[in-house]
Amino acid sequence: MEPRENILLIRLKSIGDILFTLPAVHVVRENFPDAKLHFLVSKEHAPLLRGFLDVNEIILLDRATFRSKNIFAASAGIFQLLRRLRKQHFSLAIDFQGYGETEFLSWWSGAPQRLGNVYKNMRGWTYTETSSRDGKIHPAEGNLELLRRCGLRADRIRNEYILPADALAEARKFFATNHLNPEKPALFIQPFTSNPKKNWPLENFLELARHFHSRGAQIIFGGGPSERAAMEPARAAGFSISAGVPLLVTGGLMKLSTLTVGGDTGLLHLASAMGKRVVMLMKSNAAGMCHPFQHANWTLTPPAGKPVSEIQTNSVIEKCARAFADCEAEANGVNLPGSSQKK
Numbered sequence: 001m002e003p004r005e006n007i008l009l010i011r012l013k014s015i016g017d018i019l020f021t022l023p024a025v026h027v028v029r030e031n032f033p034d035a036k037l038h039f040l041v042s043k044e045h046a047p048l049l050r051g052f053l054d055v056n057e058i059i060l061l062d063r064a065t066f067r068s069k070n071i072f073a074a075s076a077g078i079f080q081l082l083r084r085l086r087k088q089h090f091s092l093a094i095d096f097q098g099y100g101e102t103e104f105l106s107w108w109s110g111a112p113q114r115l116g117n118v119y120k121n122m123r124g125w126t127y128t129e130t131s132s133r134d135g136k137i138h139p140a141e142g143n144l145e146l147l148r149r150c151g152l153r154a155d156r157i158r159n160e161y162i163l164p165a166d167a168l169a170e171a172r173k174f175f176a177t178n179h180l181n182p183e184k185p186a187l188f189i190q191p192f193t194s195n196p197k198k199n200w201p202l203e204n205f206l207e208l209a210r211h212f213h214s215r216g217a218q219i220i221f222g223g224g225p226s227e228r229a230a231m232e233p234a235r236a237a238g239f240s241i242s243a244g245v246p247l248l249v250t251g252g253l254m255k256l257s258t259l260t261v262g263g264d265t266g267l268l269h270l271a272s273a274m275g276k277r278v279v280m281l282m283k284s285n286a287a288g289m290c291h292p293f294q295h296a297n298w299t300l301t302p303p304a305g306k307p308v309s310e311i312q313t314n315s316v317i318e319k320c321a322r323a324f325a326d327c328e329a330e331a332n333g334v335n336l337p338g339s340s341q342k343k
Contacts, residue, residue, distance in 0.1 A: 005035040008085070008093040008109050010102045012042045012061060014194075015247075015266025016290060017139065019161070019273055021096045022052060023293065024143035026158045028094065029054035031147075038088060040105065047248055048270075051161040059084060085109045095127070096143050103127065115150045117142065140293045159293050161273035163251050170245075171252025178220075178240040182256040185324065186218040188271075190262030191234075192227050197307065198263045200281045202233060204313050208261070209239055211317050217324075220257065222250055222267065258327050261320055263308065264290060272298070277323050281316065283308055298323075 007028065011021045018041065028037060039049055040059040049058045065077045090111035095102045098117035106114045107126040118124035119133045131146035144154050175182055191205045209219045221234040223243035231241050242253055254260045254271040262268050264282040271278050272292040285291045285299040292298045300319050302310040 005032060005092075006038060006088045006090045007032060007035045008038050008040060008059075008088070008090045008106065008111060009055070009096065010040045010094065010106060011096040012040070012063075012099075012102065013045055015045065015048060016269045017266075018045055018048055019266065019269045020138075020140040020290075020293065021143050022161060022273055023140050023157050023159045024094075024096065024147055025052055025054050026160070027144060027147050027152060027154045030156070031152045032092075038090070040085075040102075047246070050164050050167075050248065051251075051273075053162050081105075082108055094146070096146070098123065098133070115146055117146055135288045137288055138293060139290060157294075159273050160275070161251075161270060163255055163274055164248060167246070167248035168252040168255060170249045171256055174242060174245065174249065174253060175256060180218050180220070180240060184218060185216065186220065186257040186259075187212050187320070188220045188222060188254050188257040188260040189234075190222045190260065190265060190267050192223055192230065193263040193265040198265075198282070200263060200308050200311060200316075202230070204316070205261075206233060206237060207313050208316055208320065209234070209237070212320065212324075213239070217258075220253055222253065222262075259320060259323050261316070268292065277327050279316070279319050279323055281308055281311055 009025060011018050036056045037054055038057045038059055039055045040061060041049055043060040043062045046058055046060055049055055061081060062077055065073050085105065085108055090109045093106040093109045093111035093114045095106040095116040098119045100123060103116060103123060103126055106116060114127045115129045116124055116127035117133055118130045124130045129150040131149045134142060148154050180186065189205050189209060191202050193199055213219050219239045221231055221239055221241050223231055225244040228243045231243050235241050242250060250267060251270050254276055255274055259277050260268060260271040261279040264280060268278045268280050269292060272295060278292055278298050280292060280299045282291065282299055282301060285296045285301055300311055300316060302308060
């Protein structure tokens with residue numbers, strides 16, 4: 001019996017960009033059903049890969065060690081990684097990142113066939129096949145285009161993130177502890193992004209929360225550990241706060257909620273990949289922007305040239321109300337026009 005073919009996939013960061021490789025990972029699996037897929041990712045984002053069921057093995061890059069002043073630890077870490085990459089005898093490496101260091105790692109892997117996204121003219125020399133980044137298409141579509149250009153079939157496009165059962169169980173515990181009922185309508189609000197310029201004002205989110213809470217919806221405010229203090233106005237208003245729970249537990253909370261609303265952030269892309277309905281507030285949903293994949297209509301944008309903060313609260317309320325209605329219709333078995341996945 002011949003050994004399984006080993007294929008290396010590379011995307012180090014961040015949450016949204018890693019999720020944008022998911023449709024391409026599905027395509028790789030469909031083209032190589034018997035291969036062992038290895039995914040090289042930064043250590044801090046490794047938990048996210050648990051929902052990539054096509055991936056067989058996760059290879060970690062500990063960037064914190066490399067950034068430390070401990071030269072011996074950093075050297076040991078990089079040599080261990082390089083040795084691990086070489087010993088797998090990869091037949092194919094696909095670099096979705098396209099950075100200089102990831103190009104080097106794909107070359108070092110020894111894979112005779114190396115595919116890579118190219119962002120700068122001076123890069124890409126060590127790839128055997130390349131695709132130049134097209135700023136007019138969605139990043140997830142760009143990853144698919146890389147595979148198509150290199151001869152892989154991409155007949156059926158899927159974007160299916162499977163949340164681990166233990167994360168969903170922890171989310172159910174959070175619901176129970178906070179007297180929330182997963183059988184009733186719930187709105188998960190993710191008010192903060194990685195860039196303050198992409199944030200909608202917290203006071204607007206509070207107004208949105210009060211509106212739907214008064215109409216029977218349960219409210220959860222999510223966020224990272226560093227955002228707990230900023231969440232105090234929401235806590236003082238009596239809303240449940242999940243800031244600081246692990247990433248996949250947040251995924252479980254969004255999975256149990258009816259609708260997730262927030263800015264242009266990776267968590268909303270996670271909800272979308274789980275088949276949940278989202279409303280994303282972003283500056284533009286034009287071609288090439290990072291709207292929910294295959295669902296540009298799940299966004300709300302300000303007037304041209306205006307910041308996200310200029311989006312009117314009434315507009316968000318109306319958008320969310322329509323989304324709630326769509327979710328209820330689908331729960332009752334009504335097929336909505338343009339629906340390509342569960343919401």
